[in-house]
Amino acid sequence: MKKYDYIILGTGPAAYKLVKLLDTQHKSILTVESGLFGGTCPNVGCEPKIYLDGAVQAVLSNQQFEKEGIISQGGKLNWAQLMKDKKARFASWPNETRKNISKISDVISGSAHFVDRQTIEVNRQYFQGNRIIIATGRRPHELSIPGAKFLHDSSDVLSLGTLPEHTTFIGGGYVAMELATFLAAAGSQVTILVRGDRVLRHFYQKYSRELVVRMKQRGIQFEFETEPTRITQLSDKYVVELNQEGPIVTDYVVNASGRMPNIEKLDLSAAQIDYSTRGIDVDRHLQTNVKNIYAIGDVTSQDVPNLTPVAEFQAQYLFNSLEKGLTQPINYPAIGTGVFAFPQLAQAGINPDSVLEDGDNFEIREYELRQSSLYAGQKEKGLLTVVYDKANYIVGVSEISMSAVNDINYFVPIIGLRINKNEWHRNVLPIYPALADKIEGILR
Missing domain, CATH: 3.50.50.60 (FAD/NAD(P)-binding domain)
Known part of the structure; x- marks a missing residue:
């Protein structure tokens, strides 16, 4: 051995x-x-x-x-x-x-x-x-329902050679939201079945709801508090039976119910x-x-x-x-995460939802991005929410916009290094007029 x-x-x-x-x-x-x-x-x-x-x-x-x-x-x-x-x-x-x-x-x-x-x-x-x-x-995650053999997963979608005319997604997490965005942009009619009453439960819910509104405006359909109970094949299509009204006839069914x-x-x-x-x-x-x-x-x-x-x-x-002899327990830094839908959803640090009722220790402010010439020129209707602690340090950010992922990346070091506005203005002169225009306004 x-x-x-x-x-x-x-x-x-x-x-x-x-x-x-x-x-x-x-x-x-x-x-x-x-x-x-x-x-x-x-x-x-x-x-x-x-x-x-x-x-x-x-x-x-x-x-x-x-x-x-x-x-x-x-x-x-x-x-x-x-x-x-x-x-x-x-x-x-x-x-x-x-x-x-x-x-x-x-x-x-x-x-x-x-x-x-x-x-x-x-x-x-x-x-x-x-x-x-x-x-x-x-x-x-594997679904235990009759007809589960007809389900596809995210790996299949990422190698899908022929675009389905109609695609049904099961799940409301980031995989479903991203892949649904991709297929809908290519011309597939998309329906998303969500077991609960919300999507992207780990993200700021105000912006998660706004993302649903934007996706609906592009023709993507959402069915909330809806679960599949059975999938059967009908010629070259599939019938998805639901716990609510239904069924749905579709060309391709994607299990995006989690991992x-x-x-x-x-x-x-x-x-x-x-x-x-x-x-x-x-x-x-x-x-x-x-x-x-x-x-x-x-x-x-x-x-x-x-x-x-x-x-x-x-x-x-x-x-x-x-x-190397490190004895301290693991200490995670500021972590940024995003959803590559359209618009994008991204956040880092404290989720505003977790401190909405804690006005004594935190302040939450929302900024409309269209006030910046950059975002106005992009016809951007994005929103940014910033969480400040009692010392006026930025401790959390959430954004919905076409560039939310890169925007939030700009804030990750500000949160992780606890940079205050005086340090920022003393040490940083970034390119203008771009994202820096937004940061400057927030840190004034």
Whole structure:
């Protein structure tokens, strides 16, 4: 049985970064992957999504100018060509990632499961690790309804060669909102089924509701407090039966009801590792209840955003902890997150919803972006909400606009570094008139 300093389960962003860091210490490493090398983000997640978003944003922005009478004819998205270009860019990435990892680690493809606290089995081979790192990520949540075999997931949509005439999404999270935006921009009629009474529940709800209004104005339909109960095939179409009035006849059904941790094949009980349906339990040192086993990335049950930068931050922390003698618990920085719909939704720091009733400790102010010449020229109807603490520091921001993601990125260091208006004016003279025009006004 071969023994290693580290066994790493998974090759997503967290695992990939950790492998590269451990290589600098000349550790013996075994990396195990049961799916695409590189994980979700570079293959069927954030990287291909943002690639598609570039074309989608351009088309929808042109269409908005056409409605204002400024552009005589807006653009039209060629979905088939866009998909062809996307596949040409990303098809080689899994093999390239495997080659890169193979240069610094032993690699095996297959599903790993624990035999005991130091031993795993993969493809009937046994391996021991002084430390084992679980970084197996998440996958689309599975719906247990009759006809579930007809469902597609986000990975399918991101490789969809032929545009459906009508698409039905199940779910109201960021995956549903983003992919619905993409397909609708290409010309598909889109219906979104939302189990509850709201979408994007982790975002500022005033702006989440506004995003729904904007998407409805472009023809996207929403059905709230609605769940599918059965899916049947009818010739070349599908019938989605609902708990409310229905049914819906559609060409393509996407399950975007959430994501679940990849843990059931690991046989965690064999190593007596604590876990729940939310993921693997870890402490503030990313250690499980078993001394030599750790978990990082989306597979954990931590109450932090499941984002690539967060996973990579955890990898860096774990390396510093295990190899550099860091003893402090993990302390997360200011985290920005966004929804690549149209308009975009983004936020960082404190969500205004969480402090709406706490006027003694926080002040909430809203700004209309169209007061800036930049946004007025873009025919932008965006809104920005800023949360200030008692000392008048910015501690939270939320925005809905065509450029919300990049706008909020500008605020992340202001929140994380606790920069006050005097420090800003003393140390910063950014380009004018652009986003700086907005920041200057807020920090006056």
